Amino acid sequence: MSERKLDRIDRNILRVLQEDGRISNVELARQVNLSPTPCLERVRRLEQSNYIKGYMAWLNPARINANLLVFVQITLEKTTSAAFEEFRRSILQIPEVLECHMVSGGFDYLIKVRAADMAEYRGILGDKLAATTGVSQTHSYVVMEEVKNTNILPIKDNF
Numbered sequence: 001m002s003e004r005k006l007d008r009i010d011r012n013i014l015r016v017l018q019e020d021g022r023i024s025n026v027e028l029a030r031q032v033n034l035s036p037t038p039c040l041e042r043v044r045r046l047e048q049s050n051y052i053k054g055y056m057a058w059l060n061p062a063r064i065n066a067n068l069l070v071f072v073q074i075t076l077e078k079t080t081s082a083a084f085e086e087f088r089r090s091i092l093q094i095p096e097v098l099e100c101h102m103v104s105g106g107f108d109y110l111i112k113v114r115a116a117d118m119a120e121y122r123g124i125l126g127d128k129l130a131a132t133t134g135v136s137q138t139h140s141y142v143v144m145e146e147v148k149n150t151n152i153l154p155i156k157d158n159f
Contacts, residue, residue, distance in 0.1 A: 009032050009034060009042065010042060010051075011155045011157065012031070013028065013032055013039070013043060015155050018151075018153065021056070025040050058151070065116045066114040066116060067116065068117055069114055070112075070121055070140050070142050071111070071112055071140075072112075072125070072129060072140050072141070073109070073137075074087075074110075074111060074129070074135055075107045075108055075136050075137040076134045083134045084108075086134055087109070087135070088100075090133065091109075091132070094129070096113050096114055096124050096128075097112070097113055098112045098114055099112040107137075107139070121140075121142075
């Protein structure tokens with residue numbers, strides 16, 4: 001499967017599983033018009049071929065005291081391979097950082113942070129982010145309203 005293009009049924013399986021990763025195989029098979037055994041075989045091939053990286057529960061941040069969402073621009077003192085690697089190792093150790101992306105433009109990284117409130121975020125910023133070796137500057141953008149938040153990728157018919 002890794003070498004061939006996905007067919008319509010494979011793409012439909014991916015669409016359905018993104019919406020509901022806990023769907024039963026019988027219901028998934030019904031929705032994609034397959035019998036259960038071939039459907040399960042296709043799901044296993046999609047998993048083995050790394051189209052499906054895993055399954056998880058999507059938690060409500062407000063219910064687990066992580067309601068504050070902040071995006072942070074990070075600028076490093078140096079833009080060398082060693083500086084990037086050191087920053088990468090450090091950022092992986094901060095559990096409140098949900099995403100970290102190296103970007104092009106006027107700064108080096110854009111990260112997404114969750115915290116209980118502004119007081120907790122100030123601690124994360126001062127004690128963890130700004131204190132990371134090689135960080136020269138941070139800019140924080142506090143989210144006032146989450147308009148759209150999804151991990152669902154569009155599945156195009158031409159791949």
